[in-house]
Amino acid sequence: MPKKIAFVTDKGGLDDRIYERFGRAPTFTIVEVGDNGEILSIKVVENPGFKAGSGAGIKAVQKLIDEGVEIVIGPNPGPNAYLALQQAGIKSISMLGVTVREALERFLSGK
Amino acid sequence: MIKGLTGGVEIVVASGKGGVGKSTISASLAIILNRRGFKLVAADADAEAPNLNLVLGETVWDSIEPYYEGRYAYIIDEKCIRCGECLKACPFDAISVVDGRYVVNKLICEGCYTCSFVCPTKAIRFARDIVAGYLRIKYETRYGFPLVSGEITPGRPNSGKLVTEVKNKAKKIGGPDSYVLIDAAAGIGCQVISSLAGAHIVIMVAEPTPASFSDLKRIYKLTRHFGIPAALVINKADLNPEYVEYIKSWAVKNKVDYLGSIPYDEKVAYAIAEMKPVIEYYPDTPASRALYKIGGKVASILSNLEEWRLKYLPEKIEPFIPIVIKPS
Numbered sequence: 001m002p003k004k005i006a007f008v009t010d011k012g013g014l015d016d017r018i019y020e021r022f023g024r025a026p027t028f029t030i031v032e033v034g035d036n037g038e039i040l041s042i043k044v045v046e047n048p049g050f051k052a053g054s055g056a057g058i059k060a061v062q063k064l065i066d067e068g069v070e071i072v073i074g075p076n077p078g079p080n081a082y083l084a085l086q087q088a089g090i091k092s093i094s095m096l097g098v099t100v101r102e103a104l105e106r107f108l109s110g111k
Numbered sequence: 112m113i114k115g116l117t118g119g120v121e122i123v124v125a126s127g128k129g130g131v132g133k134s135t136i137s138a139s140l141a142i143i144l145n146r147r148g149f150k151l152v153a154a155d156a157d158a159e160a161p162n163l164n165l166v167l168g169e170t171v172w173d174s175i176e177p178y179y180e181g182r183y184a185y186i187i188d189e190k191c192i193r194c195g196e197c198l199k200a201c202p203f204d205a206i207s208v209v210d211g212r213y214v215v216n217k218l219i220c221e222g223c224y225t226c227s228f229v230c231p232t233k234a235i236r237f238a239r240d241i242v243a244g245y246l247r248i249k250y251e252t253r254y255g256f257p258l259v260s261g262e263i264t265p266g267r268p269n270s271g272k273l274v275t276e277v278k279n280k281a282k283k284i285g286g287p288d289s290y291v292l293i294d295a296a297a298g299i300g301c302q303v304i305s306s307l308a309g310a311h312i313v314i315m316v317a318e319p320t321p322a323s324f325s326d327l328k329r330i331y332k333l334t335r336h337f338g339i340p341a342a343l344v345i346n347k348a349d350l351n352p353e354y355v356e357y358i359k360s361w362a363v364k365n366k367v368d369y370l371g372s373i374p375y376d377e378k379v380a381y382a383i384a385e386m387k388p389v390i391e392y393y394p395d396t397p398a399s400r401a402l403y404k405i406g407g408k409v410a411s412i413l414s415n416l417e418e419w420r421l422k423y424l425p426e427k428i429e430p431f432i433p434i435v436i437k438p439s
Contacts, residue, residue, distance in 0.1 A: 020309035024275045053180040053270045079431045
């Protein structure tokens, strides 16, 4: 089964770095990965939390749910986003200081 | 510098409890670090009561940018049939009848849409992206570094978004090799969470009182949630030396780097009244000497940041789970 993995990003894309905050990150880069770790598709979506006055984390998680994301890789989400991710069954993995490509490689190699 | 970092290093001064000395310490730390050659930008993230600029003696800004956020309802009088449904439904009592017309008090309206759901004639519209506050910028304060300050307009909801914009503006002004010193608001709410998100060091300030210690533990819990290493400064320490020891032993047990204490010193109050950071106005007073010592420690942390972070990073992330009250 292909998996959708979201990366927390600024401008988005494989060469963008993981953005340092979750709820108010500008974009999510959603990568669909096949069973053998091959990239099936890459999509950059705007994060509605970026422009939100309040409830940024919740809006960000809603977007991930709408996009059918199973795993999100980025900074530690805030308290409300954490709870929402948990309830949505989306796994959150903490990774910072790397590009999306590097984060994906690390994730796929199980590091 | 931290490997792989895109923006500057974010240092947050936070305390939970108000009045313990966040802005006073932030102002002096900013000056000390800047003089030691760190490319510093100061950011006031307490938008409800911004006053870091006043501690630094700055009241004239180089640039004031409007900040847009939120919405409020207004009623189109020609469509209104004066049924009073909106007035009954408004959970904030923001609607009243003035000279026979239904009007919304925009200072009270939260923009929750309830009135528009009950209005039978769809007479209610929303004003959006209203000026909710300002980003105020001084490119060079009298102490040489830039200052960015957020200020919320009375009646507008305060939010982490303004804090995010203050931080982003500060990082943009400073550039990727800068150090952004963020003076956080009191409490552990939206603004403070936003100050902490993405930060690299949190300097927690406490005074030796049970009230301050209780709030310190709350702010500490947030640092564990975000996985940010934390340091501690105890202010007004000689007011209760035994309690200082108590807080210090808590810090050691909880992987918090204790940076030192500052004695109670009435010169601090005189310096604030003169709108000068205490280390500038009374460089030889006990509080200033303590601040220089603490500044030196922060400088050495920044010089060996990766090493320090590894030492004080939380072992595991301890999620801060809000209590959710569900209607029965």
